[in-house]
Amino acid sequence: MDVINFTQMKDGTKEEYEFLAQKEKPYLALTAERVLSELRRQGEDSLTGYKINxxxxxxxxxxxxxxxGADIDWVVGTLLHDVGDGLAPQNHDRFSAEVIRPFVRDEVTWVVEHHGIFQMYFYAHHYGWDENARDEFKDHIYYKSCADFCERWDQSSFDPDYSMESLDFFVPMVEEVFSRKAYDPAVIQENVVKGIPEKVTT
Known part of the structure; x- marks a missing residue:
């Protein structure tokens, strides 16, 4: 079989669906490369007006x-926290969270999903919006993690003079995370708070 015969999903046979499942495996294995390609595109086609892309x-x-000293889930989640900007600029935080959700700790996914409203703390007043909108989550188990993420790693990262690592440096981490079994409970760890590590001082 080279292609399936059905034109409506309800008409597919067991053999056809098994065939499609085999076709899907190599495609899923390339998820990391597609994610990395989107990151690279953000270096060429990006929101303008900032000092960096x-x-x-x-x-x-x-x-x-x-x-x-953050663990790999935090590092990859942080790298990809705005990956949705290109395709979903009005809800990029949720879009980005869905990209990583099957492969990282629930805490990291939640932080990426909600970082947009938490970031408003730093600028919303300039637009007449509520900078404390994030307070609706003040009793959430991951509230502090998200507030710390925004303060330490997100809002502070628009500096053209900061010596940052290259994308190549992070590629092995992205590949490792996206090679995990999707939705593995041992990875997802719902309701586990590891938090943002203490800031390393030199």
Whole structure:
């Protein structure tokens, strides 16, 4: 069989669906490369007006996380926290969270999913918005993790003079994370708070 015969999913046979499942395996194995390609695109086609582009912002954020001793889930989640900017600029935080959700700790996914409203703390008043909108989550188990993520690694990462690691530096980490079994409970660790590591001082 080279292609399936059905034109409606309800008409597919067991043999056809088994065939499709085999076709899907190599495609899923290339997820990391597609994610990396989107990051690279952000270095060429990005929001303008900032001193750095979106790829550089992700690299700078992830570099800060890495240098603070964050684990691989935090580093990759931080690198990809704005990966949704291109396709979903109005809800990029949720989009980005869905990219990483099957492969990282629940805490990291939640932080990426909610970082948009938490970031408003730093600028919303300039637009007449509520800078304390994040307070609706003040009793959430991951509130402090998200507030710390935004303060330490996100809002501070628009500096063209910061010496950040290259994308190549992070490629092995991205590949490792996306090679994990999707939704593995041992990885997802729902309701586990590891928090942002203490800032490394030199």
């Amino acid at each position: 979106r790829l550089q912002h992700g690299l700078q954020s992830a570099t800060r996380a890495y240098r603070d």
